[in-house]
Amino acid sequence: MQLDDARGERRLEVGRVVLDADALVVVRGTEEVCLPPKEFRLLQFLLQGPGRTYTRMQLLDEIWGWDTEGAERTVDVHVNRLRTRFAGWGELSIETIRGLGYRAVVPGE
Structure with missing residues (x-):
């Protein structure tokens, strides 16, 4: 990388x-x-630490800023948009870690 x-x-x-x-x-x-x-920025942030799990709050703070009034659902919506845009691109995917958050999965990493 x-x-x-x-x-x-x-x-x-x-x-x-x-x-x-x-x-x-x-x-x-x-x-x-x-x-x-x-x-x-969300995709870039997740891919800079492949395999590392981030909570929705961590992602909100990092991408939208600690003072954002956005809800955790904002992260879910953006992750779903990324998944749709890159469906079929085996080089990158975003996994949901149930009850916690998300992590990027990069084959071979």
């Missing part, structure tokens, strides 16, 4: 998938998916 390239661009590589934080796009081969900022 790589976080930055030689030009200082903010990129995260997960297998064949590249997250470009400057453009808010996720690229796999010739496929390119533009994401809204919160969805991008």
Whole structure:
């Protein structure tokens, strides 16, 4: 997994998938998916610690800020949107940890 390239661009590589934080796009081969900022940040955050479980409150604090008035359901909605967008992309998936939260699963990690 790589976080930055030689030009200082903010990129995260997960297998064949590249997250470009400057453009808010996720690229796999010739496929390119533009994401809204919160969805991008959520995916990026989860993928920076694959296998690590985060509670909904941790994700709310990290992505939306500690002073957000959003409910934990906000995280669920954004995770479901990401799952829909990347259905069939075996390189990345988000698991629900019942009663706790979510974690990214990256094959081979």
